[in-house]
Amino acid sequence: MAQRRLYLGIENIALTVPQQQALVDGLKTIGLQNDPSPAKINHWRIRLDGDGAIFEAEFDDANFTVNALRQRLATIFGVLLAQVTNATTNPAAGTVLTMSYQSVARVRFVVFGGSVATYQESQNAVRAYLAASSAQWELDT
Amino acid sequence: MPALSGLSGMGEDYKQRVLATRSAALLRYWMLDEASGTSMVDSSANADHGVYTGVDLAQPGIGDGRTCPNWDGVNDKGNAYTAALAAAFPTAEGSLGGFCKVSGAGVYADGTTRQVAGFRVDANNRVFFGRSTGAGSMTLQYSAGGTAKLVTATLATLGWFHMCLTWSKAADEVRAYINGIQIGATQTGLGTWVGAVASSAANIGATLTTPSGVWSGSIAHVGLWNAPLTPAEVALLGVR
Numbered sequence: 001m002a003q004r005r006l007y008l009g010i011e012n013i014a015l016t017v018p019q020q021q022a023l024v025d026g027l028k029t030i031g032l033q034n035d036p037s038p039a040k041i042n043h044w045r046i047r048l049d050g051d052g053a054i055f056e057a058e059f060d061d062a063n064f065t066v067n068a069l070r071q072r073l074a075t076i077f078g079v080l081l082a083q084v085t086n087a088t089t090n091p092a093a094g095t096v097l098t099m100s101y102q103s104v105a106r107v108r109f110v111v112f113g114g115s116v117a118t119y120q121e122s123q124n125a126v127r128a129y130l131a132a133s134s135a136q137w138e139l140d141t
Numbered sequence: 142m143p144a145l146s147g148l149s150g151m152g153e154d155y156k157q158r159v160l161a162t163r164s165a166a167l168l169r170y171w172m173l174d175e176a177s178g179t180s181m182v183d184s185s186a187n188a189d190h191g192v193y194t195g196v197d198l199a200q201p202g203i204g205d206g207r208t209c210p211n212w213d214g215v216n217d218k219g220n221a222y223t224a225a226l227a228a229a230f231p232t233a234e235g236s237l238g239g240f241c242k243v244s245g246a247g248v249y250a251d252g253t254t255r256q257v258a259g260f261r262v263d264a265n266n267r268v269f270f271g272r273s274t275g276a277g278s279m280t281l282q283y284s285a286g287g288t289a290k291l292v293t294a295t296l297a298t299l300g301w302f303h304m305c306l307t308w309s310k311a312a313d314e315v316r317a318y319i320n321g322i323q324i325g326a327t328q329t330g331l332g333t334w335v336g337a338v339a340s341s342a343a344n345i346g347a348t349l350t351t352p353s354g355v356w357s358g359s360i361a362h363v364g365l366w367n368a369p370l371t372p373a374e375v376a377l378l379g380v381r
Contacts, residue, residue: 038179038193038197039197039213043194043216044216045355054215055216056215056216138253139254139349
């Protein structure tokens with residue numbers, strides 16, 4: 001699988017605090033953990049209210065298939081993969097996967113710039129997103 | 142033969158100029174020229190290193206033959222906090238300066254605060270310089286005990302520029318400089334600093350370690366002194 005540097009966002013919709021923590025802790029462990037370049041090591045930003053995060057790293061594409069993300073949630077919920085469903089949209093920010101369990105939307109993943117974006121395209125997308133939602137992310141606005 | 146200090150850095154290593162400027166008062170000097178790794182090296186005598194997260198190292202520097210990091214404006218930071226820095230932080234008499242460059246013209250127009258370098262206890266006790274929300278505006282600010290003293294300039298340059306802030310409670314003045322030239326009026330009526338710098342709020346290229354207020358562009362040669370530099374000293378530091 002190809003390694004690709006990009007930005008991945010998550011937004012909590014209806015995860016419990018332990019579920020959200022498990023998801024964030026899991027996402028912190030994917031991608032490079034050691035590299036001479038700090039830019040390639042998985043690092044993140046947490047939204048002011050704690051209900052969103054943006055990760056950046058040189059990731060393995062395998063981590064970002066729809067099934068891989070569904071499986072991650074299924075593991076957190078302790079349920080079968082088939083019980084986690086998804087809906088995909090493509091707004092300006094990139095590819096958005098809304099994941100549901102028992103027909104309730106639980107969490108949103110955003111691959112900034114879309115699934116085939118270059119690093120620069122992904123960065124442009126996440127910066128546009130942050131500028132448009134600065135009240136949620138910036139201490140001083 | 143002595144170095145030709147102040148003559149636009151001709152034939153002189155900028156690093157040596159920083160190290161020679163009020164050297165006994167130089168608390169920290171983050172040259173920011175590392176080629177790899179996460180250690181943000183303090184080249185002052187204190188060797189109190191910080192930690193990089195996410196930055197792209199080894200980008201083109203100020204023209205002194207050294208490289209510098211680039212901050213992505215999203216989730217990068219240079220965390221300078223150590224217990225020793227918090228204990229030694231110059232709350233009443235000090236100077237903070239460094240070079241920076243924006244990643245593109247959009248940084249001046251996106252309405253986002255972005256810190257180049259800063260240290261804070263809270264919103265009422267802090268010193269920093271960086272982007273403020275107005276179009277093209279850069280702010281240099283010293284706040285103590287809730288009394289904010291700040292100077293704002295409007296810039297449009299896509300090249301390197303130097304920012305420096307000096308503060309003195311004893312002399313009751315704060316001065317702000319860009320490229321070695323004082324901007325705005327000397328600020329007076331300083332408050333009294335309360336508290337210790339927070340572990341999340343001693344950063345280069347971000348306001349907090351969350352991170353928020355992430356700089357978008359390059360930063361080089363950030364120095365922190367425990368004395369207010371004179372206008373003549375800042376003039377020497379403010380040119381490449």
